[in-house]
Amino acid sequence: MIRTIAAVLLTCAVTACGSPADAAPSAVARQFTEAIGSGDPAAACALLAPRAKDALVATTARPCAVGLAALRLPHAPPATPAVWSSEAQAKSADDTVFLHEFSDGWRITGAGCHPRNEQVYDCLVGGR
Template identity: 90%
Template structure:
């Protein structure tokens, strides 16, 4: 039995199984993609971090997001580092940060410029 449990744990570690800590940023990234995909830009704006929302200064957030035509493919389970997370989809990368009131999107519509820098349509890294 101990070997079976060890095998399951090893398989999960190798396969990068999500942990409960990954569930919250995953849910936020998925809700954001769903909101963008359905055109509910007000709901998408509610999931943005304050700085990301403030960067959309030329128009109200909902109008700016609609004009950007953000990708909205479902994100994979995020990679979480303490209070930071990154969720990739087939179309883009979303960055998140854990604030005192929960996880928020800090960058969306992001594509790698090189190994360490991403260009994002909203917010950024």
Template identity: 55%
Template sequence: MYKIIASFGAAAAVLCGCSSADTSSAQEAAQRFEAAVADGGGTACALLAPRARDGLGPVGCGTGSPVATLPRAQVASTVVWGDEAEARSTADTLFLHEFPDGWRITGAGCHPRNEQVYDCAVGGR
């Protein structure tokens, strides 16, 4: 289990000046990831940020990978703060970062432990 600290709030979304294109791109990346997880998880690894993928260790995305055990749910909402984003579904929360080649998942299968700390099944460090 990994931890991620969420140091942002709803007010940040109002103040960040993020365009709807940023939110749209982040939401599309989160939806692609959720669809890949629902299809078995193999292609979901290509959508992970390098650090999240490396954190899977020797099991990687093979059989028994934490990616294969992630909940399958549709993205309900996405909020962007600069180059960071949070996508929520009814089952969990995803965290994303915008890299030069697009949005990547930095934390998946995340559930709040308290107001600022999330425990994530994948990534989240």
């Protein structure tokens, strides 16, 4: 029994025991920025929340992938996101990405976001 507990504690120390809730938004934010950086806007569009995708299409008057490619979003790797229940925020050196957890997983609700003040962000895609 003591060996089992010690093994679990050692595993936690080695892996940093990150919360599983943090892993999913982190992976989605990373996939999004990697898709943008590699020139795959269709893959990035697949990660957008429906409202963010609809707003992008309405704003650019283009299909999602074409509109997203035209924006030239920053694509620096995001840091580990801050997660609050079903909301998350992942910052990089030159961007902030917002996420929301839907019934089918985490989706990007805002990208290309820069703070206007302490609580309001201006976003190229979606928004806060």
